[in-house]
Amino acid sequence: ILVGSLRHGSYNRALARAAAQLAPSGVSTETFDALGALPFYDGDLEDKGLPATVVALRRAIVDADALLIATPEYNGSTSGVLKNALDWASRGPDRILAGKPVAVMGTSTGASGGQGGIESVVRLLRRTRSDVLDHVRAVPFAERAFADDLTLPAPAVRTEMDDLVAELVERAHATADIAA
16 A cells, blocks of 8 residues: 555545455555655666665565555645655566556545545556556545544445455456466
8 A cells, every 4th residue: 555645644544544444354455654765756866776765665566466545635636755656666677567456545625535636646557557447536525534533434435445445456366367
């Protein structure tokens, strides 16, 4: 799971936690929490050798059967830290994002539910040839969907999140079957 918000108490981080809790039995999740430690993408830096945090990000993506991305919306797009992480992940001849099943979700305090952030991430992932689910999830009015402790009690939202996670797991299994 990649979360495009660095703030510990962010609604998108809470959305990612809720999605992880909804993972089917037998499915493990891991959130990569070092997006803020990644240096800005720089081709000169890349040429000198990948920084340890970039190597860790790329290893986490390679090792994952699928990615779940929670993005905020900043000025109609995703966050700089998430864009930077995806830029680092998309570089190099190994194309680690190509064919990787990915689901994108987001939330915001406004009516769009972070749709601009979601759309920008989906557009970027399609350029990397990721296997992006058509089903995305935007949760509007986050302060209404989440409790004060940042749990997600809204049954309708939990059902939609459960459906998104189940679809991603199904796609990951199908991709693994094709590769075998």
